[in-house]
Amino acid sequence: MLLITAFFIILLIFFCFTGIIPILYWKRRKVPHLMAWPYFGNRISHVFHQHTMLDVLNKHYQAFREKRYFGFYNMCTPVLILRDLKLIKQITVEEFDSFPEHRRFIPDELDRLWSKNLFAMRGDEKWKSMRATLTPFFTGSKLKMMFGLMKSCSNQFTNHFLSQNQLVTVELKDAFTRLANDVIAITAFGVSCNSLENKTNEFYLMGKVISNVTGWRSSLQNLYQLSPTLYKFLGYPFYPKKEKSFFENLVNEIVKLRKNKGLSKVDVIHSLIEAKNKKDSILTNEDITAQVMIFFFAGFESISTMLCYTCYELAINPDVQENLYKEISVALRATNGDITYDMLMNIQYLGNILDESLRKWPPFNFIDRCSIKPFTIKPKESDEKSLYLEAGTVCIIPVLSIQRDPKYYPDPERFDPERFSKANKQVPYFSFGVGQRNCIGSRFALLEGRLIIAELIRKFKIVPVEKTEIPLVMNKGRNNAIPSNGFWLGLKPRR
Numbered sequence: 331m332l333l334i335t336a337f338f339i340i341l342l343i344f345f346c347f348t349g350i351i352p353i354l355y356w357k358r359r360k361v362p363h364l365m366a367w368p369y370f371g372n373r374i375s376h377v378f379h380q381h382t383m384l385d386v387l388n389k390h391y392q393a394f395r396e397k398r399y400f401g402f403y404n405m406c407t408p409v410l411i412l413r414d415l416k417l418i419k420q421i422t423v424e425e426f427d428s429f430p431e432h433r434r435f436i437p438d439e440l441d442r443l444w445s446k447n448l449f450a451m452r453g454d455e456k457w458k459s460m461r462a463t464l465t466p467f468f469t470g471s472k473l474k475m476m477f478g479l480m481k482s483c484s485n486q487f488t489n490h491f492l493s494q495n496q497l498v499t500v501e502l503k504d505a506f507t508r509l510a511n512d513v514i515a516i517t518a519f520g521v522s523c524n525s526l527e528n529k530t531n532e533f534y535l536m537g538k539v540i541s542n543v544t545g546w547r548s549s550l551q552n553l554y555q556l557s558p559t560l561y562k563f564l565g566y567p568f569y570p571k572k573e574k575s576f577f578e579n580l581v582n583e584i585v586k587l588r589k590n591k592g593l594s595k596v597d598v599i600h601s602l603i604e605a606k607n608k609k610d611s612i613l614t615n616e617d618i619t620a621q622v623m624i625f626f627f628a629g630f631e632s633i634s635t636m637l638c639y640t641c642y643e644l645a646i647n648p649d650v651q652e653n654l655y656k657e658i659s660v661a662l663r664a665t666n667g668d669i670t671y672d673m674l675m676n677i678q679y680l681g682n683i684l685d686e687s688l689r690k691w692p693p694f695n696f697i698d699r700c701s702i703k704p705f706t707i708k709p710k711e712s713d714e715k716s717l718y719l720e721a722g723t724v725c726i727i728p729v730l731s732i733q734r735d736p737k738y739y740p741d742p743e744r745f746d747p748e749r750f751s752k753a754n755k756q757v758p759y760f761s762f763g764v765g766q767r768n769c770i771g772s773r774f775a776l777l778e779g780r781l782i783i784a785e786l787i788r789k790f791k792i793v794p795v796e797k798t799e800i801p802l803v804m805n806k807g808r809n810n811a812i813p814s815n816g817f818w819l820g821l822k823p824r825r
């Protein structure tokens with residue numbers, strides 16, 4: 331009996347320390363928050379697939395309308411969600427020295443290849459130097475040089491459907507993921523794939539695995555938020571082993587081949603090899619692999635999601651699609667039917683459509699910053715007190731909730747590219763992040779977006795078909811807004 335009582339007391343103490351005390355964090359600091367569950371925090375309904383992460387975040391965002399910030403529990407990890415735009419600017423831009431990095435997904439030592447990529451790197455001198463090495467790759471002149479490579483992929487893509495000479499019903503997420511794969515493979519590694527024809531090419535299969543953080547890999551992420559110590563003990567890396575060695579071997583081979591044959595190409599690997607060959611450089615093949623892998627990781631999902639939502643909105647807003655078709659036709663007449671870099675950049679309406687699509691459907695619902703030193707948020711409102719944040723505090727910017735807030739975007743559910751016309755330019759806009767840690771690939775992504783949408787619209791009408799869900803039904807297991815049944819749409823040749 332005594333033994334059983336002792337066992338239950340120990341269990342109770344364990345429960346208090348691991349389940350209850352963590353969710354008293356914001357109460358102790360007098361930060362407004364909603365009631366949280368032991369271990370699952372405020373994400374319980376998302377973890378058990380009852381609500382999407384977006385619903386959960388929105389519920390909290392709406393509950394604290396008058397507040398500049400509020401507390402939230404990502405499982406057992408307390409995070410501060412920022413609502414106020416000035417505070418967001420302060421944390422992400424002005425106080426960059428205190429908040430220079432993203433939150434951890436796993437302990438650095440468990441996966442060196444993950445922790446060495448630009449996104450995961452600590453906000454130190456190494457990150458600064460890597461960012462400076464990669465930035466020139468995304469300048470206008472470099473993108474212009476790469477435009478030809480992108481164009482060959484987009485031509486291959488549209489011709490694949492055009493050759494069928496009839497209305498084709500396509501699941502666009504799959505199709506655009508294949509296209510995004512081909513573009514990243516050729517621009518990062520100089521390798522061409524044609525994944526629509528070569529359905530099981532290794533690049534596509536490997537890229538799909540590393541960029542897919544659902545199911546088992548998403549549960550591991552939850553485990554890390556629940557208990558970093560337990561995660562460390564289990565020791566799971568972020569990237570699966572097989573895919574990791576595929577990219578490691580590939581980079582080693584490419585580096586060797588280019589050195590032996592003196593080959594020079596317009597791709598990311600080339601820029602990185604040049605940086606590695608510089609005097610005093612401390613770059614290794616592992617650093618190069620880490621960067622090209624994050625480009626795969628970042629480019630695969632986000633670009634295909636952007637393209638899917640843009641096509642979906644064009645299909646259900648035929649007037650917007652017709653306006654765009656007219657603008658593209660006028661521009662094409664001036665170039666004798668050739669899609670050029672300059673011509674694409676000058677179609678303002680095309681840019682507005684992509685901006686509006688990314689406003690309404692940002693591929694990342696939220697972004698984060700993690701502090702490396704203590705920081706105090708000074709009170710601004712009468713009901714606020716100074717809030718001391720210790721080093722390691724995670725702040726979240728709820729991108730989607732802000733971009734659907736009628737305070738900033740009236741009638742937010744309406745797809746209206748005019749919001750982004752020169753006269754109407756709207757703030758706030760966080761789809762590519764904010765401040766020094768913003769997305770390095772945004773110009774690349776928007777160029778690819780402009781090119782693919784222009785190629786598609788000139789050749790096809792994008793139409794809803796029987797399988798098209800209106801409205802889309804979202805997958806409750808995902809962190810970002812992705813429909814459960816994919817994006818089914820029809821491509822109807824214009825001639």
Ligand code: HEM
Pocket residue numbers: 432448449450461624625628629632633636692693694697698760761762763764765766767768769770771772774775
């Ligand atoms: C529509 C497509 C894309 C979207 C919506 C997107 C969005 C984002 C966002 C929200 C962040 C975090 C920014 C922040 O914390 O402030 C980010 C970071 C990043 N993105 Fe993108 N991204 C896209 C495409 C790309 C592409 C194509 C690449 C590479 C070729 C890329 C590479 C990166 C990298 C390396 C970072 C980390 C930057 C750093 O920490 O210094 N992204 N992206």
